[in-house]
Amino acid sequence: MEKNTIVNTNCISGATAVMQSLVEEGVDIIFGYPGGAIMPIYDALYDYKEKIRHILVRHEQGASHAAEGYARVTGKAGVCLVTSGPGATNLVTGIADAMIDSIPLVCITGQVSSKLLGTDAFQETDIIGITIPITKWNYQITDAKEIPAIMARAFHYATEGRPGPVLIDITKNAQIEFMEFSYEKFKPEKIDNANKPDIEIFKNAGQLINEAKRPYIFAGHGVLISHAEKELIDLAEKADIPVACTLHGLSSFPQDHQLYMGMLGMHGNYGTNLMTAEADVIIAVGMRFDDRVTGDLKHFAKKAKIIHIEIDPAEIHKIVKADVPIISDAKTALQNLLPHIAAASHSEWKQKFRDCDAQEMDKVIKNEVFPETGKIKMGEAINLFAEISQGQSLVVADVGQHQMMAARYYKFKTKDSWVTSGGLGTMGFALPAAFGCKIAAPDRNVVAIIGDGGFQMTLQELGTIAQEKLPVKIMILNNHYLGMVRQWQELFFDNRYSFVHMESPDFIKLADAYGIAGLRVSDRKDLKSGIKKMLDCKDAFLLEVVVEKEHNVFPMVPAGAAVSAIRLE
Amino acid sequence: MNDYTLLVLTYNVPGVLHRISSIFTRRKVNIENLHVSETKMIGMSRFTIVVKSDKELVEKIVSQIRKIIEVKEVLLHTTEELIHREVALIKVAVKQQDHQKLEDKSIQLDAKFTVVNDNEVTLEKCSTSDEITKMYKELSDYKIVEFIRSGRVALLF
Numbered sequence: 001m002e003k004n005t006i007v008n009t010n011c012i013s014g015a016t017a018v019m020q021s022l023v024e025e026g027v028d029i030i031f032g033y034p035g036g037a038i039m040p041i042y043d044a045l046y047d048y049k050e051k052i053r054h055i056l057v058r059h060e061q062g063a064s065h066a067a068e069g070y071a072r073v074t075g076k077a078g079v080c081l082v083t084s085g086p087g088a089t090n091l092v093t094g095i096a097d098a099m100i101d102s103i104p105l106v107c108i109t110g111q112v113s114s115k116l117l118g119t120d121a122f123q124e125t126d127i128i129g130i131t132i133p134i135t136k137w138n139y140q141i142t143d144a145k146e147i148p149a150i151m152a153r154a155f156h157y158a159t160e161g162r163p164g165p166v167l168i169d170i171t172k173n174a175q176i177e178f179m180e181f182s183y184e185k186f187k188p189e190k191i192d193n194a195n196k197p198d199i200e201i202f203k204n205a206g207q208l209i210n211e212a213k214r215p216y217i218f219a220g221h222g223v224l225i226s227h228a229e230k231e232l233i234d235l236a237e238k239a240d241i242p243v244a245c246t247l248h249g250l251s252s253f254p255q256d257h258q259l260y261m262g263m264l265g266m267h268g269n270y271g272t273n274l275m276t277a278e279a280d281v282i283i284a285v286g287m288r289f290d291d292r293v294t295g296d297l298k299h300f301a302k303k304a305k306i307i308h309i310e311i312d313p314a315e316i317h318k319i320v321k322a323d324v325p326i327i328s329d330a331k332t333a334l335q336n337l338l339p340h341i342a343a344a345s346h347s348e349w350k351q352k353f354r355d356c357d358a359q360e361m362d363k364v365i366k367n368e369v370f371p372e373t374g375k376i377k378m379g380e381a382i383n384l385f386a387e388i389s390q391g392q393s394l395v396v397a398d399v400g401q402h403q404m405m406a407a408r409y410y411k412f413k414t415k416d417s418w419v420t421s422g423g424l425g426t427m428g429f430a431l432p433a434a435f436g437c438k439i440a441a442p443d444r445n446v447v448a449i450i451g452d453g454g455f456q457m458t459l460q461e462l463g464t465i466a467q468e469k470l471p472v473k474i475m476i477l478n479n480h481y482l483g484m485v486r487q488w489q490e491l492f493f494d495n496r497y498s499f500v501h502m503e504s505p506d507f508i509k510l511a512d513a514y515g516i517a518g519l520r521v522s523d524r525k526d527l528k529s530g531i532k533k534m535l536d537c538k539d540a541f542l543l544e545v546v547v548e549k550e551h552n553v554f555p556m557v558p559a560g561a562a563v564s565a566i567r568l569e
Numbered sequence: 570m571n572d573y574t575l576l577v578l579t580y581n582v583p584g585v586l587h588r589i590s591s592i593f594t595r596r597k598v599n600i601e602n603l604h605v606s607e608t609k610m611i612g613m614s615r616f617t618i619v620v621k622s623d624k625e626l627v628e629k630i631v632s633q634i635r636k637i638i639e640v641k642e643v644l645l646h647t648t649e650e651l652i653h654r655e656v657a658l659i660k661v662a663v664k665q666q667d668h669q670k671l672e673d674k675s676i677q678l679d680a681k682f683t684v685v686n687d688n689e690v691t692l693e694k695c696s697t698s699d700e701i702t703k704m705y706k707e708l709s710d711y712k713i714v715e716f717i718r719s720g721r722v723a724l725l726f
Contacts, residue, residue, distance in 0.1 A: 128584065133591050137638045138584075157638060314632035 014144030018108065021412035022511040023051055024183045029070065029439055030054045031063035035083025037123060038110030039176035044357065045081075054160045055439070055468055058460035062432035064094020065458070067102045069436025070331035072419045075225070077104040077158040077166075079438065087124030088169070089130065093426055095165045096134040100423030101220060101248065105161035106154050114142040115173040124332040125161025127169055135162035144177035148434040160188075162312040163225065195313050195327040199334075200521035205283075205307045205324045212281035214349045215241045216304070218293075222286010222311060222330045229253070229415050231334035232285065239344045242353055244272040246287045247422045251412035255391075261353045265292045266557045267404040271356030271366075273555070273563040278352065279304045281383025284480035286330040287320040289476060290423065300560030309333040363568040364554050369409060375548040376524055378402055378477050379515060381531075382409040382449070385475065386532050386557045393473075394437055396420065397429035401483035406449045432533070435470045435531050445473065445535055451506050452478040452534045461498050462514040464538050473534050474542040476507055479549050487552045492559075511542040531541060572601075573627045574651055574723050577634060578642040581607050585639045589616060592633050595688050602655070602698075604720025613641070617723050619648075636645040641721045644725070648698075653723035657701045660685065662712040671711070678704045689714060 067078025
């Protein structure tokens with residue numbers, strides 16, 4: 001008899017039960033890497049090739065970031081499958097990244113047989129203990145019978161409320177044992193209505209907004225997670241309220257809208273940051289007042305009353321005291337708030353933002369995007385890329401100066417077009433995340449913007465891209481430095497460039513070694529054609545743009561300073 | 570800085586203690602006293618956690634504990650708002666001829682007196698934290714061999 005065959009109607013191995021549970025949960029893609037402790041599940045997977053596509057990565061960290069990219073675009077939980085010991089520990093960075101950026105993941109790790117637990121067996125680690133602070137929930141399955149119920153819980157917890165990563169550790173014996181399979185989706189005991197906002201709260205919020213002279217909307221990741229883009233536009237338009245996005249909120253509000261003012265934060269726009277000090281009512285939607293956005297809290301939004309629309313009760317009053325906390329998903333909250341909002345007009349207030357824009361254009365943007373001499377600038381490359389792609393690309397950014405430039409200068413025309421590592425700031429995120437995004441959105445042009453440093457952290461995933469024939473576009477902005485750290489050393493550490501200069505391989509030769517087409521551009525005159533070639537290519541393409549070596553991202557709110565201390569140079 | 574007691578009702582499964590305690594560790598708040606046991610509801614445990622901290626920080630910690638999937642409920646109280654007890658066991662080195670004197674004192678201290686051997690006795694007291702500390706101070710003339718206090722259990726008024 002074949003291994004893993006169904007013996008009677010429902011009696012199957014634990015490994016097959018895992019596969020069946022994934023199918024029941026609508027999973028059709030897994031990012032993984034096999035190994036000893038997960039072999040029974042890989043054997044079961046072999047019979048599920050038609051139902052579930054498995055992407056073999058080159059490092060388990062790649063699996064976690066790819067699953068993140070996939071989850072960001074689809075809203076479904078990204079699934080990783082890895083072995084015990086080092087396989088599991090290699091997921092840790094990606095899990096921590098997903099936790100802080102609220103991305104749903106279900107990570108399945110193999111584990112040694114339950115009788116070996118705690119004995120320092122081969123490739124045994126206490127991955128449950130290790131991931132407790134960075135998962136929404138985790139569980140170790142030691143008995144095959146537990147599999148269906150635990151898998152159902154895992155998918156529920158990963159995606160409900162504020163999404164996040166869940167880890168399920170399955171001992172080898174549980175994978176091999178047989179069990180009677182039946183599946184039921186998880187139904188929570190009861191819905192917790194303790195926090196549900198009542199009509200009074202929306203009335204109060206409405207009143208604050210209607211009486212405001214300088215209302216301001218902060219749109220964060222929660223708008224995208226909740227699919228509240230339309231409700232946000234309705235609110236902003238009805239009361240003529242300027243809108244700024246956080247890093248993760250980018251593309252939640254159309255950038256060509258007259259109410260869109262730009263990005264908040266350390267490298268956000270000048271006006272958006274300065275005006276936080278002038279606002280009298282701030283409507284914070286699905287954002288958590290991260291320190292990059294607030295700067296020094298002692299000086300943050302001192303004139304404003306704060307309405308905080310947030311699904312996670314633990315975020316209310318965590319950083320900033322909310323005058324009207326609304327514990328709800330963004331879509332429902334905005335739908336309930338709109339009827340209490342009166343039509344209004346705030347021309348003078350909006351003009352203040354425009355005046356700042358003019359200064360920013362003059363002091364920063366003009367030189368960044370339209371330099372006449374010198375090497376290619378990052379902003380210039382991103383701006384040209386935005387024009388040629390007509391703002392339609394799905395941009396996946398790594399971490400560093402190039403990330404801030406991409407956030408600032410790409411003009412997003414559609415929602416769900418921006419994926420990056422924000423809270424954890426994980427270098428090496430973009431390359432694997434990009435192919436995760438490509439699988440989730442095969443019809444979109446997915447372009448990873450990566451620095452020369454970050455690229456080398458996960459470059460082995462070029463192998464995945466090549467083997468799986470994923471037409472991901474990679475734009476490396478190469479300044480031969482760990483740019484963001486170098487910038488800080490220049491501005492705050494007296495130009496003491498401590499270990500930030502990096503010698504890199506020939507990226508084009510490297511891409512070629514993987515069978516991926518590539519092109520290097522160093523001259524301004526070749527930039528447009530290079531970008532076009534990258535975007536038009538039917539297959540994967542690596543474009544290396546050699547940029548100005550020592551150049552800084554401005555505006556900048558110095559670390560620990562008030563956002564009103566934002567510098568233009 | 571104040572004394573706060575958190576009463577946490579959870580499902581009785583392994584790993585919950587670790588999740589709860591890591592929320593305190595992250596914020597560098599020391600757990601002064603900890604007790605956990607199953608409640609009269611089968612499968613449910615009650616944690617009694619005592620910390621010294623300021624109100625704002627403790628409230629944030631409570632919010633984060635509530636997020637834990639196995640946690641059903643968290644109540645936060647200052648020590649005065651609860652009925653609470655700890656048990657203390659003290660082993661005292663005392664020669665046989667002085668046992669009676671200590672036994673008389675133990676009645677005064679409302680502690681149970683037990684002879685271990687000719688040279689050692691134990692006192693056992695169940696009371697509030699403050700009363701136990703008071704008793705310990707009253708025995709300063711004696712040689713304390715060992716002193717242990719239990720976790721605090723608490724009920725709402």
